[in-house]
Amino acid sequence: MREATAAVDGSLSTVDADPLAPRPQDVAARDLCRRLAVDVVEPVAREADETRTFPAEAVRALAAEGILGASLPTELGGLGWDALQLTHLYEEFGRVDQSVRGFLSVHLGLVCQCLFDAGSEQQRQTWLPRLASGEVFGAYALTETGAGSDAAAIATHAVADGDGWRLSGEKVWITNGLSAGVFLLFATVDPELRHKGVTAFLIPGDAEGLSRDRMPGHELGHRGSEHARLTLDRVRVGPDQVVGGIGGGFEVAMGGLDHGRLGVAAGAVGLLQACLDATIEFCRERRQFGKRIGDFQMVQERIADMACDTDAARLLTKRAAWMAIRDLPRTREVSMAKLFATEAACRWASETVLLHGSRGYVNERPVERHFRDAPGLRIYEGTSYVQRIVIARDLVGREARS
Template sequence: MTFGLTEEQESLRREIRAFAAREIAPHVSEWDERSEFPHDVVKKMGAMGLMGIIFPEELGGSGMGYVEYVLAIEELSRVDGSVGIIVASHNSLCTNHLMLGGNDAQKKKWVTRLASGEWLGSWGLTEPGSGSDAGGMRTTAVRRGDEWVIDGSKTFITNGSYADCALVLAVTDKEKGTHGGISAFLVERGTKGFRSGKKENKLGLRASDTAELIFEDCVVPAENLVGKEGDGFKDAMRVLDGGRISIAALSLGIARGALDAAMKYATQRRQFGKAISEFQAIQFKLATMATELDAAWLLTMRAARMKDAGLKVTRESAMAKLYASEVACRICDEGVQIHGGYGFIKDYPAEKFYRDVKLCTIGEGTSEIQRIVIARELLKGM
């Protein structure tokens, strides 16, 4: 039993690990090469309850917590980070924003479809001109009677081409900006004036769809406003507290896959008459990789347990995301180094882990933004 996990949590981990080995592993290279979205696997994960793992059973979810959620994302990402980030974005961003800001009618209408896996969701915050600086947002929503008219675009949206709905942030009062001038809206696929734009051709996580969302005179009913008018940015920051735990878990999974691959290769590759795992230089690399990974796991689990306890996790989730993502980059880099020339070709998994992991230091707030968040939380009240 891994330290601190119950037998039920260990059982869940084993179940997801077996699923990933059976349903994902045989297709990883093909999906990556073709940038092919794994529709069938997403449906199967919905049937398993993974697309609503952190949401109540009465709303179609599995009724589990963030500890179980971290285990799920980690095990999926250990095999393919693309699958991990599909599940993470759907759960912690789109659906979670509805849970945090939506009213009972909205939860019954939309969360039930998302949590059950019937629908796939996306979340639109980032724009071509506003990434870390959300205050530079240009997408607008204007009230006209009983409707809102949305105009603008979002970029780098996970699940953007295939999602059945998008939870979108838009400016409703330019003068107030992030302090009460941004609101959130749920836009269903098929709404006139809403379409997906360019699908990005990415360095890594290529089986995960990343695309633009475009809104041109897009009219949604007034009841599609999620949360209070002007509270969109505030709610988005609450959403990101959980989302950063997701990216920490994604980092753990990719790093663990890279470490597994490096250890396997090191025990099989022979040089100078013995396995390279017998050389101290390789042993030291593996020891450092494993130690840093365990430290990152503990930081992430601390944030997950605090989240499950209903505590504020702004600092802790930022720490977990920052450390886990940067550790994962180091581990994947060393994984390639241990493979030598074979780490640079697609016949071995090391190069894919190396490509996939870089997103973890960028998505849902760069490492630089995490340091700002952490410092701000540390200095509050000084």
């Protein structure tokens, strides 16, 4: 049950500060990330997409500015940013490139924050400074061929071996999976137990028995990302590599998704803002029938609706971030932000291509890439249908069983 401090309608009154007034630290975070997005990521985004190459050099340049540890405390080598500052980070990088934004959501949200929340002191000290500096990249390995939305159905199994385990199985679609130096990987100690058997393990990238290759096929979008298939053949793990206890992995996975989904929502806001900016600029310059196309009422209606959805997505995202800062239960609000922002991103990326006419249909402008990147946002970290299940279940509650 949610605590009494959270209003029933989840409104912004649940927090004690004006969410519309940017704090100095938000302005600083936004300005730094905007500068890095424009100077470092944007210039390489098109080539990374065309060549399907992870822009490792650009990501290393972000590491040098501390971005790869943004969500971690300064004692662990991070920037100590809170959830609201992180929404600026994801929005600014999402504005120029979903592949790098996706890298950051996984590395920061799903791995660093998850490990910080659920890891032992020894695990934190061993891995988090290395992740923060960019010495190693993190990946989060949950999905399997037979277990996507139904994460409790994972078949990668952990068999007891002395004081530890041996893991065997296969993971698919693992972002950052080719170059990751550490995996937060989920396996089951007993498939019959469903979610109660799921256990999280920290697996170093060079673990014996772990192999990785690129997912087959060409992705629709996020082509600058690494999507890997992992094969585990009796990978040995010791007791110090278990995160959150045996059988505690499902909770670890879902806790990570509260961070990760917020990053996806903020990334979608960035994509929406990019589409809006591109559309406004184009509608001011393109003339037909003797007028700027931005002077036609039908086009104005589209621009006005796109602006409203962009702001609404941003406000839903910021509400969830404020709730994170206050440590309030927020799974529903995070899902609402992810659902609304990613659906709007898909809708408006498509409309932006249309509003650009033939110029939206080639890769000389980034709107074509935004259009291909947007559908991925609705799929990973829980599809839009799954977000609706999370929201509705929280509202309706589960029926009591006798």
